[in-house]
Amino acid sequence: MDALLDVQGLKTHFGSGEHAVRAVDGVDLAVQAGEAMGLVGESGCGKSMFARSLMRLLPPNGRVVAGQARFRGEDLLAKSEAEMCALRGSEIALVLQNPLTSLNPTLRVGVQIGEPLVAHGVARSHRGARGRVLELMRAMHLPSPEEHYRQYPHELSGGMRQRAVIAAALACRPSLLICDEPTTALDVAVQAGILELLREIKDRHGAAILLISHDVAVVNHLCERLAVMYAGRLVETGPTRDVLAAPKHPYTQGLLQCVPRLRTRREMVPISGEVPDPAALPTGCKFHPRCPLVEPRCLDSEPPLAPVGEGRLARCILYEQGRSL
Amino acid sequence: MRELVVVWGQLRRNKAAAVAGVALALLVAAALAAPVLAPHDPLEGDLSVRLAPPVWSGGTWAHPLGCDQHGRDVLSRLLHGARVSIFVGLVVVLASAALGTALGLLAGYYGGWCDRVISWLVDTLLAFPYLVFAIGMMAVLGAGLVNIVATLTLKGWVPFCRVVRGDTLVVRTREHVAAAKALGAGDGYILRREILPSVLPSVLVLATLTVATVIIMEASLSFLGLGVQPPTPTWGGMIAEGRNYILNQWWLSTLPGVAIVAVVMSTNLFGEGLREALDPRLHD
Numbered sequence: 001m002d003a004l005l006d007v008q009g010l011k012t013h014f015g016s017g018e019h020a021v022r023a024v025d026g027v028d029l030a031v032q033a034g035e036a037m038g039l040v041g042e043s044g045c046g047k048s049m050f051a052r053s054l055m056r057l058l059p060p061n062g063r064v065v066a067g068q069a070r071f072r073g074e075d076l077l078a079k080s081e082a083e084m085c086a087l088r089g090s091e092i093a094l095v096l097q098n099p100l101t102s103l104n105p106t107l108r109v110g111v112q113i114g115e116p117l118v119a120h121g122v123a124r125s126h127r128g129a130r131g132r133v134l135e136l137m138r139a140m141h142l143p144s145p146e147e148h149y150r151q152y153p154h155e156l157s158g159g160m161r162q163r164a165v166i167a168a169a170l171a172c173r174p175s176l177l178i179c180d181e182p183t184t185a186l187d188v189a190v191q192a193g194i195l196e197l198l199r200e201i202k203d204r205h206g207a208a209i210l211l212i213s214h215d216v217a218v219v220n221h222l223c224e225r226l227a228v229m230y231a232g233r234l235v236e237t238g239p240t241r242d243v244l245a246a247p248k249h250p251y252t253q254g255l256l257q258c259v260p261r262l263r264t265r266r267e268m269v270p271i272s273g274e275v276p277d278p279a280a281l282p283t284g285c286k287f288h289p290r291c292p293l294v295e296p297r298c299l300d301s302e303p304p305l306a307p308v309g310e311g312r313l314a315r316c317i318l319y320e321q322g323r324s325l
Numbered sequence: 326m327r328e329l330v331v332v333w334g335q336l337r338r339n340k341a342a343a344v345a346g347v348a349l350a351l352l353v354a355a356a357l358a359a360p361v362l363a364p365h366d367p368l369e370g371d372l373s374v375r376l377a378p379p380v381w382s383g384g385t386w387a388h389p390l391g392c393d394q395h396g397r398d399v400l401s402r403l404l405h406g407a408r409v410s411i412f413v414g415l416v417v418v419l420a421s422a423a424l425g426t427a428l429g430l431l432a433g434y435y436g437g438w439c440d441r442v443i444s445w446l447v448d449t450l451l452a453f454p455y456l457v458f459a460i461g462m463m464a465v466l467g468a469g470l471v472n473i474v475a476t477l478t479l480k481g482w483v484p485f486c487r488v489v490r491g492d493t494l495v496v497r498t499r500e501h502v503a504a505a506k507a508l509g510a511g512d513g514y515i516l517r518r519e520i521l522p523s524v525l526p527s528v529l530v531l532a533t534l535t536v537a538t539v540i541i542m543e544a545s546l547s548f549l550g551l552g553v554q555p556p557t558p559t560w561g562g563m564i565a566e567g568r569n570y571i572l573n574q575w576w577l578s579t580l581p582g583v584a585i586v587a588v589v590m591s592t593n594l595f596g597e598g599l600r601e602a603l604d605p606r607l608h609d
Contacts, residue, residue, distance in 0.1 A: 055507055057503060057506055057507060085509055085510075085511055086509065087509070088506065088507055088508060088509040089507070089508030089509030089510075090509060093507065093508060094504075094507035094508075095507075096500055096503060096504050096507065097500075098500055101499060101500040101501060102500045102501050102503075102504035103501055103504070104501040104505070104518070104519050104522075105501070105523075106522035106523055107518060107522070115505070115508065115510065115514075115518075116508045116509055119508070119509050119510055119511070119514065120509060165504065168508055169507075169508060171508075
């Protein structure tokens with residue numbers, strides 16, 4: 001079966017020439033219809049720019065320099081701005097990180113949720129969209145839809161605002177929902193509620209979800225598969241359960257050791273060093289300056305993504321070697 | 326509606342602004358009702374009461390503020406003069422705000438050549454002193470109410486454009502704009518619904534403050550004889566006509582001057598109060 005979204009060799013650079021910042025540097029990723037896919041990595045590894053490249057909403061100095069992103073077989077990167085405009089919010093919706101800022105403070109919540117319906121011609125007016133909006137608000141478990149409809153964003157709590165944002169994103173029943181750190185700005189209890197909601201959306205509405213997060217626990221809660229991103233490229237992909245149970249790439253291993261665990265009281269081990277400057281990436285494997293298992297060969301060339309098990313790939317010299325033996 | 330109540334509540338706490346607001350409301354009412362309120366015809370002179378003094382320096386209640394050199398009642402002329410000042414003030418500010426906001430939104434949102442052209446126009450117009458510009462334009466166009474409005478608007482939109490362009494540059498990078506785009510909003514929608522409401526408070530405050538400037542400019546032009554032509558009473562024109570008598574019949578120039586000062590001060594105090602009332606950072 002063809003994937004709903006099939007990204008091949010996507011490269012997004014900022015600036016040009018030798019000093020170009022390579023924010024996304026050759027990412028291949030496929031999302032099947034109705035599947036939840038997690039994209040994990042530290043801040044600054046290119047996750048958000050990957051999402052924005054797909055939506056064609058890059059900041060003015062960023063551009064996609066290579067690759068394709070096939071959505072239902074059509075390349076998003078080759079579409080005209082008008083075609084993208086028709087697609088955004090109706091077929092693909094993006095939920096941004098901060099619900100406190102992603103609602104317009106000057107418009108009533110109900111109107112904002114109904115906006116995609118009006119923009120994409122599903123409803124002729126906000127009055128006409130009202131019934132559908134209230135229904136959406138109920139589906140998002142907003143406690144009193146009638147009242148919230150008339151309220152302004154600042155009158156809602158953070159969790160309620162994120163529910164409103166997701167309601168707007170789902171208004172036109174998109175087949176792909178991209179959530180960029182949807183729970184990062186919320187406290188843990190509210191976070192759990194939003195994740196529950198996303199799971200419901202996936203199960204009940206059959207929408208595929210691409211969940212971008214720096215939090216492995218969040219991804220584990222929702223996604224069947226996950227991809228780990230480092231310095232603009234994927235370093236490991238596979239079924240979430242398998243990857244988390246036995247991470248193959250040293251970076252994934254490091255990420256998991258940073259997660260606090262209550263039960264085992266295991267020491268948290270931070271990954272040493274920092275994410276490399278995407279304008280001056282190291283030679284060879286991009287992770288070698290921070291890798292505990294670094295060998296001299298790691299500095300020479302970057303290994304390809306190599307199969308490391310059932311449906312799993314990892315980009316490390318350890319497995320390249322294993323394959324050649 | 327609730328927003329208006331909040332703003333009004335804030336405004337009422339500021340005594341000066343509240344008083345100024347009431348004074349302005351009274352003045353607008355008086356100007357509208359001038360034909361009813363004025364005790365005499367503002368154009369009809371009675372030479373038997375020529376240069377009659379106001380009531381406090383020996384005049385009669387028949388002409389409470391005295392009469393001018395043609396025997397016309399000063400109070401009636403002040404009331405009718407207010408109509409010109411307020412009409413020009415409001416029309417010019419509305420037109421300037423509309424034009425300046427539209428161009429400022431375009432320049433700030435689209436940037437590029439659109440911004441360059443508009444900013445170049447703004448800079449060019451700013452280089453002219455207001456009065457010099459107005460005198461030049463009026464000399465070319467000729468005196469008259471329509472030409473005053475056109476001239477003052479032609480210069481008046483510039484500050485609106487600058488303020489709105491600056492605000493737009495800030496607002497368009499906010500996340501709710503990106504969020505709207507991510508859900509398929511087009512440029513028109515974003516300008517209208519996402520950006521315009523955020524810049525409106527600045528426009529509103531600037532508009533109130535601009536009314537004062539425009540009234541002074543209209544009075545200046547009328548004073549110089551380039552504005553609304555006699556015999557239509559205007560405050561600037563009254564000051565000009567009265568200045569020959571300033572030594573003995575001081576009220577002829579002074580009273581319209583006081584009227585101008587009162588209106589300008591009220592609008593400024595009101596505008597200032599409005600700015601504070603609309604600025605959430607200043608609320609407690």
